[in-house]
Amino acid sequence: MPKIILSVNDVSKNFAVRVLDKIQFDLRLGEIHGLIGANGAGKSTLCKIISGLLLPDSGEMKLNGVLYRPKNRNDSEQSGIQIVHQELSLVDTLTVSENLFLNRLPTRFGCLNKTSLYRKAKSILNKFGLKDINPDSLVGSLGIGQKQLVQIAVSLSRDCKVLILDEPTSSLNQRETEQLFCWLQSLKLQGIGIIFISHRIPDIKTLTDRVTVLRDGQSITTCDTKDVCSKSILSYVAGESTARVTKKPFQSYCSHEPGIRLSHLEVQNGIQDISFTAYRGERVGITGLVGSGRTQLLHAIFGSTKTKRGSIQIGASEPTTCFTHPKDALRSGIGMVTEDRKQTGLMMSLDVKTNLTFASLKSRFSSNGLIHETEEQKESSKLRKDTHLKCNNLQQPVKTLSGGNQQKIALGKWLACDVKILLLDEPTRGIDAVARQNIYTKMEDLAKQKKTIVMVSSDLDELLDNCDRILVISQGRLTASFTRPDWSSDRITSACFTDQVDN
Amino acid sequence: MNMLGTFKPQKQQAGLTAVLILLCGIFGVSSENFLATPTFISIANQIPDLTLVAVGMTFVLVIGGIDLSTGSTLALSSAVFGVLLTEHDWTLFPASIACIATGSLCGLANGFISIKARIPSFIVTLGMLEIARGATKVVTQSQTKYIGSITDPISDPLPVLSVSPAFLVAVFAVIAGQFVLSKTVFGRYCIAVGTNEEAVIMSGVRIAPYQIMAFCVCGALCGIAGLTHAAKLSTADPNAAIGMELSAIAACVIGGTSLMGGRGNVISTFLGVLIISVLQTGLAQLGVSEPMKQVTTGSVIIIAVLSDALRRRWSSNG
Known part of the structure; x- marks a missing residue:
């Protein structure tokens, strides 16, 4: 013994x-x-x-x-x-x-x-x-x-x-x-x-x-x-x-209309010459080693990192230069759930309602600078149901909720904006299995509504279960692309390390 | 898992009101003249300046800044006002506009420099404290300007109400301030920026205009306070309102505003102003010496903030 x-x-x-x-x-x-x-x-x-x-x-x-x-x-x-x-x-x-x-x-x-x-x-x-x-x-x-x-x-x-x-x-x-x-x-x-x-x-x-x-x-x-x-x-x-956490088979909602097209995106001392198109209804997964530029890519798209070069085309509109502020990205219909919800995603000491409606406050819940409280309340109750958010009431400070519920708020904030393109950075980090499943289901709903989802994750299994396509970034460059059904986790993993072996 | 409730401003305001009543009770018992109409009229005519400045300060504190130049800004605005009236023969209305504009410009400069150049507002406004005070002395040639009766419409008691228009302006500023903070997009953004700047930017909001606006609001309110101050004394004094920034911060803090930003309530700030002035007036009536008045006021500030902090801690540790 x-x-x-x-x-x-x-x-x-x-x-x-x-x-x-x-x-x-x-x-x-x-x-x-x-x-x-x-x-x-x-x-x-x-x-x-x-x-x-x-x-x-x-x-x-x-x-x-x-x-x-x-x-x-x-x-x-x-x-x-x-x-x-x-x-x-x-x-x-x-x-x-x-x-x-x-x-x-x-x-x-x-x-x-x-x-x-x-x-x-x-x-x-x-x-x-x-x-x-x-x-x-x-x-x-x-x-x-x-x-x-x-x-x-x-x-x-x-x-x-x-x-x-x-x-x-x-x-x-x-x-x-x-x-x-x-x-x-x-x-x-x-x-x-x-x-x-x-x-x-x-x-x-x-x-x-x-x-x-x-x-x-x-x-x-x-x-x-x-x-x-x-x-x-x-x-x-x-x-x-x-029963709730058993896997559902993946169903694709990918269309042929482009959702967002990136051309030659480049950040000083960071990502290099990244181009790809994500289609409406498509869920694109991005993986790579920590420090490979995955998060930076999302920030470059969202306008929260300064880009050196590159253009972005939303839907069928004309290509424009990269955004210089998240405000411009939001105006073009892009939302982003950040990696670190405490630092950059939520206002932890403020209540659930304020956080849920924050990004859409100006466009949907106010006129002439005045907040429409009843509509705000109504919409947040709806979002609460929609995201399976568990909280005592909408006035509860976000910091008193579990990580999973906080993440649902970070996501719900963009649902309220009705964004066309949603960028997700490690959306399920540190949250429990049931909340994870809620988030995956929500992603599927969005895809069904022909929204474009670009998701970064270190958890390859979650990408394999929830994405139409997986792109691999290595040392700032897009090195490989995998589509269903001809992918396997070992091939994708080895692609993450390709450049490191070569150098 | 535990009783992490929301911390309601109503609860806190009830507490502050209780303290205020308690103070009035104590002074009422110990001084026979305290609980009488003249006392309250005198308080009402005394507080507009501090109230206006404290309302502005609440906005700046809420966004996570601080404005140390409020006293000097007030003095500069009232100096401009006094000089325009006495030496340039302006009439009351345009001179008032110029007075408020002076305050707003000081606030704008504070906001613009600290936000655009990313210098802590503590330092920028510390500089402005000196600049505006120096400018006041330049404008007045370091002499107290006697304005005379031209400002009486601002400071004379109204019939029936027995309070001055200045007091009504201050009360209006409190109500309007609270409305802006709690019911408008600007107010919501101010609180959010003070809570987590980064998260606000990442929600697609350009924060600089709102931050600068908060400083500007504070400056404009200092301008209005300059007006009421000059009217009250019928003078433009180059040494007016020295140290008022600290009284204003004290009022905000008694009212539960966080110096870290993200939390503040204008009504509570007003209750803070009332507590300070009741204390001052009551102690004066009791014949307490100036040094002891200072010691008492200081102690009340610390006790107020301490009890607030303890209550907050208990309510979040359940």
């Missing part, structure tokens, strides 16, 4: 409602233990209790057989429990090496010893296979994927017996994910217990030794990963709603 490093017995936690109900959980020495459940199932609360950020109402925890009662984050770190949250806690204005050693910067005569810092940081980054990250670069200049890797490296570089990873792969591409999984496997051999929280069943299947499923605050089951199939994990996660 393998040694149990951390055990959680009958832990319960109530806020206004019961969030955790007699949770049973144990982590063995040197195993990777997956924790899966829908949003609100209690995964984060459990992790907060293990890492001392919350105190349990009842139940007990044992670490190496000894009663373990962390009162704060410091207690848990002292005991060797490190947690990496979905929200990164790096200082953007400091360098990678400074972030790695933030709580123990090497000094000489009271001054920062830069040489020693660089050396130490370099050795840590090398140890974890992050050779391509320069210890001297500012964290703020790194892409989100690289930041995530640095963040995990920060935790690993401290005393670490139990590592908790909260959705670590949500912003990573396939290569980075594989790289991460490799480290985790090697850490496991060093006898570290890893709790791996994820929405993604394939990741759980590939990586973990055992998996615990949480649903509505209860631990439903714990089993050896190799003994369960993806389908049965999903049925545990979803409970009775399994």
